[in-house]
Amino acid sequence: MDIKTKVINHNKRWNISVDADKQFIQLRNRVVGVIHQFLAQLIINDIKLDRQFKKELDYSLGEEIELERNNDISSILSLNTVQKNFQSSLIGTQNKRVFTDTHIYKEIKESKNIKQLATALQVVFWILEDKDKDLPLNKIVKELRDAAKLSPDTGFHITLIKKRVVFSPPGSKLLDEGIVNDVLEWLEKYPKVAKYFAEALKIYTDGDISKYRNLLDNLRFSIEQLLKEILGNSKSLENQKDDLLCWLDKRKKHQGIIKLYQQLLYHYCTYQNDAVKHNEAFSEDEIEFMIYLTGTFMRFLMQIV
Incomplete structure (x- = not known):
């Protein structure tokens, strides 16, 4: 202690x-x-x-x-x-x-x-x-x-x-202890993941709106890389559904939580594909939401790994 x-x-x-x-x-x-x-x-x-x-x-x-x-x-x-x-x-x-x-x-x-x-x-x-x-x-x-x-x-x-x-x-808002600080500390075990997440946060704190596309890319890479390391495969984010379902089942998580997690992750991927890849304009509120959502995704996984 x-x-x-x-x-x-x-x-x-x-x-x-x-x-x-x-x-x-x-x-x-x-x-x-x-x-x-x-x-x-x-x-x-x-x-x-x-x-x-x-x-x-x-x-x-x-x-x-x-x-x-x-x-x-x-x-x-x-x-x-x-x-x-x-x-x-x-x-x-x-x-x-x-x-x-x-x-x-x-x-x-x-x-x-x-x-x-x-x-x-x-x-x-x-x-x-x-x-x-x-x-x-x-x-x-x-x-x-x-x-x-x-x-x-x-x-x-x-x-x-x-x-x-x-x-x-x-x-x-950005520097919330649970979503950002704790996640950054826990990601020390996953340096590749930490690199992407930290780069996204750096872009945000710099306030460089022109790099918001890169920020969102780095958020996606961070959760994608974390799933690859935890699940032990090389699949893209969109193709992790079955492996993730099996992994969460083994840890006896409630089916409602598993379904909610999968649905959120599905819509996360959809947003990345539809908005990010087409270079749409991003508001600061949307960027903050995606930072928090990515942090929440990773926090949940690292708490039960």
């Missing part, structure tokens, strides 16, 4: 309740701990990354950007800095940069509300997305999710789509 579950169970047993303001402080402290655990060394060593964070955060918030100094003055200051650093190194008293010195630590620690905290975190992961770094994003996101779950009245949703980490308010 992980620490998050232990804390939740303990609080239930003792009827411990925490108001929203206190929950936010607890969340902020836990977030600092997660960032320190996984990213502190990178942030300390990469001063440019930390400066880029400050610059992009200020831009996001509309804050005044620090302008570059006059070249002559900068040269003088640079020479003075070099001299001071050299002198400090000679006597062994040069201070080492630590995590609490960084802009990232200060902005997260000094955030006053959940919007400020989420914005600071989002900027951190925007920058990391552009860096060619081998980071344990799955672990980082899991730890941040656990931290948010311990502060349910003031938390956020987090979705990992390939290397992209997206923060959103609780209740956001």
Whole structure:
């Protein structure tokens, strides 16, 4: 049992309740701990990354950007800095940069509300997305999710789509925890399926309407590939009816659920063939519906596999 579950169970047993303001402080402290655990060394060593964070955060918030100094003055200051650093190194008293010195630590620690905290975190992961770094994003996101779950009245949703980490308010339609987050986590066992589903979500979060056709294709490929792997065949989505019926029967699912699943899947294929292949226009509502439907299809299968 992980620490998050232990804390939740303990609080239930003792009827411990925490108001929203206190929950936010607890969340902020836990977030600092997660960032320190996984990213502190990178942030300390990469001063440019930390400066880029400050610059992009200020831009996001509309804050005044620090302008570059006059070249002559900068040269003088640079020479003075070099001299001071050299002198400090000679006597062994040069201070080492630590995590609490960084802009990232200060902005997260000094955030006053959940919007400020989420914005600071989002900027951190925007920058990391552009860096060619081998980071344990799955672990980082899991730890941040656990931290948010311990502060349910003031938390956020987090979705990992390939290397992209997206923060959103609780209740956001696309980032529903059960349909999107859980499915993405479970699909780690099926990397080919995850590739298609994640690409569809990426197109949606990019807001590129011109690629909605590709988005729907990727949704279809994801459920089709999952059925191939679960059922152990190479059939197309339209030709999985008999094998799927047998597979669901063996797992003793109610006949009403089996028929409903098959009917929905049939109409899913029909829509893909009629609308998608003929390049019809797609509304955002239709796209969201297809994302949720595909996620529901796959969630059901992975729960009983």
